[in-house]
Amino acid sequence: MRAAVAISQSAEDPLSGLALDADHARPEPRDGWTRLRVHAASLNPHDVWTLKGVGHPAERIPVILGCDAAGVTDDGREVVVFPVWGDPARGGGDETFDPRRGILSEHFDGGLADELVVPDQMVVDKPASLSFAEAACLGIVWGTAYRMLFTRAGVKPGDRVLVQGGAGGVASASIALASAAGATVYATARTEEKRAFALAQGAHAAFESGARLPEKVDVVVDTVGDATWRHSLRAVRPGGVITTCGATTGGMAPSEIQRIFFQQLSIIGSTGCTRTEFDAMLRTVERTGVRPQFDTIAFDEIRTGYERLEAGDVRGKIVVDFTR
Ligand SMILES: NC(=O)c1ccc[n+]([C@@H]2O[C@H](COP(=O)([O-])OP(=O)(O)OC[C@H]3O[C@@H](n4cnc5c(N)ncnc54)[C@H](OP(=O)(O)O)[C@@H]3O)[C@@H](O)[C@H]2O)c1
Structure with a gap:
């Protein structure tokens, strides 16, 4: 074979x-x-x-x-x-x-x-x-995105979510799932064509990497790491959540501890998903029509x-x- x-x-x-x-x-x-x-x-x-x-x-x-x-x-x-x-x-x-x-x-x-x-x-x-x-x-990126968003970061309808690097596998799944769940989704991506892709996946607005957003967000999904971490720390509201499952560009960005405690941020790691979450993700895809x-x-x-x-x-x- x-x-x-x-x-x-x-x-x-x-x-x-x-x-x-x-x-x-x-x-x-x-x-x-x-x-x-x-x-x-x-x-x-x-x-x-x-x-x-x-x-x-x-x-x-x-x-x-x-x-x-x-x-x-x-x-x-x-x-x-x-x-x-x-x-x-x-x-x-x-x-x-x-x-x-x-x-x-x-x-x-x-x-x-x-x-x-x-x-x-x-x-x-x-x-x-x-x-x-x-x-x-679906298994790796959609399952991981489902767990990051809903189990780990607790995304709810009405939340504002920033997804960094919107054309990627986990990122595009996060855009589609968060949007289908009733969140307002902002995405960043490095090219005009990838920003258009992020919009087609369900993002409400798409921006260049590092751009100022119209408002602070409740949750950031960051799989990019070094290249976007500083922006993620500034995009989230006081008391908000940054969730990460990967660090494509490296994992040694300054953690900015003062900002984390003063803004009372939660930094939440996530890896894979459980079988229960996988089944729920499949039902979500079937029910909502996101693909x-x-x-x-x-x-x-x-x-x-x-x-x-x-x-x-x-x-x-x-x-x-x-x-x-
Ligand atoms: N822990 C887990 O369970 C788990 C599960 C899945 C994936 N991961 C990890 O998560 C990461 C992403 O996985 P993936 O499958 O989504 O990868 P992917 O499809 O290759 O996407 C890579 C992403 O990185 C962004 N990117 C790359 N270089 C960049 C830069 N210099 N500046 C800004 N953005 C940059 C891209 O953004 P653009 O849209 O701008 O191109 C794209 O969104 C990987 O490191 C992977 O190993 C972990």
């Missing part, structure tokens, strides 16, 4: 460790695990972190990349993979707090292959109204797809069509 495999790690040249293997061994079925034929899988920055050796130990290489997939099981169910592997009991009732948690492609092979075998609890029926490509966009936006590429174009992610050339998601 075809598989996108991380065969080595390099911080300087991560894509040197990517092999697009056209003749990889098929995964064997196992008790308690489900095998699916992958129809679509999406690219995530996490794959590049794996290739860089960040958060993925060298002894777990080689591994098939891919944190998100949707397909059909051996017995004909149309499914999407819930990408978090963890034990709610070890996490005090929340699998994302399990100290041993991981996501698809960390502890076992990921979804960028013609076939995938995952623990049964990671297999979820695909909502009928979603295509395989749409479903393959991920994506470009589709073929298996042979995966390297170019990662180059685009690295260059910031993304609007929503990049999906690999495994039916071609």
